[in-house]
Amino acid sequence: MNAHNILNADLHCHSVVSDGTLTPEALAERASRGGVELWALTDHDEIGGQKRAAAAASSQGMGYLTGTEISVTFAGETVHIVGLGFDPDNESLRLGLQATRGGRSQRAQEMADGLAKVGISGAYEGALKFVGNPDLVSRTHFARFLVEVGVCKDTNEVFRKYLTEGKPGFVPHRWATLKNAVGWITEAGGVAVIAHPARYKFTPNEEYALFTEFKLHGGRAVEVVTGSHSAQEALKYADMAKEFSLAASRGSDFHSPDESHTDLGTLPYLPGGLIPVWELLQERIQ
Ligand code: AMP
Ligand code: MN
Ligand code: MN
Ligand code: MN
Numbered sequence: 001m002n003a004h005n006i007l008n009a010d011l012h013c014h015s016v017v018s019d020g021t022l023t024p025e026a027l028a029e030r031a032s033r034g035g036v037e038l039w040a041l042t043d044h045d046e047i048g049g050q051k052r053a054a055a056a057a058s059s060q061g062m063g064y065l066t067g068t069e070i071s072v073t074f075a076g077e078t079v080h081i082v083g084l085g086f087d088p089d090n091e092s093l094r095l096g097l098q099a100t101r102g103g104r105s106q107r108a109q110e111m112a113d114g115l116a117k118v119g120i121s122g123a124y125e126g127a128l129k130f131v132g133n134p135d136l137v138s139r140t141h142f143a144r145f146l147v148e149v150g151v152c153k154d155t156n157e158v159f160r161k162y163l164t165e166g167k168p169g170f171v172p173h174r175w176a177t178l179k180n181a182v183g184w185i186t187e188a189g190g191v192a193v194i195a196h197p198a199r200y201k202f203t204p205n206e207e208y209a210l211f212t213e214f215k216l217h218g219g220r221a222v223e224v225v226t227g228s229h230s231a232q233e234a235l236k237y238a239d240m241a242k243e244f245s246l247a248a249s250r251g252s253d254f255h256s257p258d259e260s261h262t263d264l265g266t267l268p269y270l271p272g273g274l275i276p277v278w279e280l281l282q283e284r285i286q
Contacts, residue, residue, distance in 0.1 A: 005248075005270040009038040009278055011065060011084055012195065012226060012251025013264060015053070016132030018043035018069075019140035021256040027264070028056030030254075034265025038278055038285065040067030042082050042251070045100045046136055050088045054286050064286045065278070069195055070185070071100060071175035074213075075206045078173075079194070081181045081214075082223065082249070084277060085284035086190025096184040100176045101135050108137040110171040111163075115142070118168040120151060139163045140255065155259055178210075182217040191280050193221040193249045196228035197237055211244050221247040221277040225270055227262030228253055238271045248274040 014020030015027055022030065024041055031039045039062050041053035047068050057064035065085045072079045086093060112124035126145035131137050143155035143163060152158045162169040182192040194214055202210065211222075222244070223229075224237045241248045248270050252262045270276055278285070 004279055005272055005274060005276050007037055007269075007276065007278065008035050008265055009250050009276070010034075010036045010252050010254075010264050010267070011038070011040040011067065011193075011249050011277065012042050012069070012082060012223065013040075013254040014043055014069075015041055015049050017049035018046050018133065018136050019138040019255060021258070024049045024053040025056045027254070028053060028060050028062065031057075031264040032060035032062050034263055036062060036265040038063040038065065039264075040065040040084055040251070042067035042069040042084075044069050044136065044138060045071055045097050046133065047088050047094070047097060048133065058286065065281055065284060066190070068097065068185075070097070070181040072178050072181045073173075073175045074178050074210055075202065077200055077202065078175060079178070079200060079210065080196065081178070081185070081219070082193040082195045082251070083181075083185035083188075083190045084193060084221075084249070085281040086185055086188035090184075090188030093184040093188040096176065096180060100181075103173060104135070104137050107171050107173050108142075111139070111142060111169045114171065115162065115169045120146065120149075123169070139169075142169060178213055179217045182214060182219045186218040189284070191221055191247070191277060192217075192219040193223060193277060194219065194246075195223050196226045196253065197222060197240070198229050198233040211240065211246075215244055215246070219246070220280060221249050223251060224248040224274065225250040225267050226253055227251075227260065227267065231268075234268075235271065238274055241274055247277040247280050249277040
């Protein structure tokens with residue numbers, strides 16, 4: 001019986017290098033304490049934490065795969081594509097991520113303008129206080145500021161009332177194309193993974209198009225078990241993985257002890273009958 005699906009792999013989480021609140025070292029320690037055997041740090045549009053994460057994983061005796069989570073615009077929606085096991089020194093990946101980060105400061109100023117119109121002033125400067133990487137100001141940092149000043153009780157409420165489509169602090173943004181994001185990861189020797197597919201507001205036709213085009217561009221895996229999926233959604237995407245011959249990934253999407261409901265290493269194992277993404281990446285594990 002092949003039991004390669006029985007591995008405590010956590011291949012999706014965020015540090016202060018993007019919108020998490022812990023350092024790569026603190027995350028590695030937490031992952032190890034949570035029983036994680038194979039770990040990846042997947043900061044949004046950024047690989048600046050990779051060397052620290054790999055070193056910290058090694059000192060915890062944990063396997064490590066390089067990681068990132070690229071913001072993509074597909075069919076008018078933001079889709080996230082995780083990359084795993086790539087060469088972090090690859091030039092086209094580095095330049096692609098740099099370009100993807102590029103519009104964030106301007107977008108943040110516009111978000112603050114939108115919030116000022118509904119009486120919330122100083123949001124740009126306020127969000128910046130929570131930013132660990134000036135290149136990567138995200139909606140999450142605005143959410144933390146709005147909680148701090150008492151506008152909302154938690155970050156979920158901020159997203160619901162202020163930071164999602166149609167709300168005062170939402171600014172439409174064009175991220176990378178699906179083709180480019182998958183291409184950068186693949187050219188750098190990594191595997192591209194559709195992150196938390198149940199989170200997108202696609203019609204069945206649009207979802208089919210996402211999976212079809214993702215495969216066409218060289219994508220090879222999908223997150224099945226993630227902190228963003230219910231048990232039922234995990235089963236749905238296990239079926240999708242089989243239908244599209246994609247490998248399956250597993251990751252908490254942990255951001256912060258105060259905000260994340262799924263801690264590192266606590267997810268159920270991958271369901272049987274799937275090819276785990278780490279099977280494709282055996283020689284890339286550090
Ligand atoms: P951005 O890349 O700036 O658009 O920010 C996206 C990030 O916001 C995601 O990676 C999540 O960490 C966070 N996020 C998105 N939606 C929500 C939500 N409803 N509640 C809490 N955090 C959210
Ligand atoms: Mn995030
Ligand atoms: Mn995501
Ligand atoms: Mn994420």
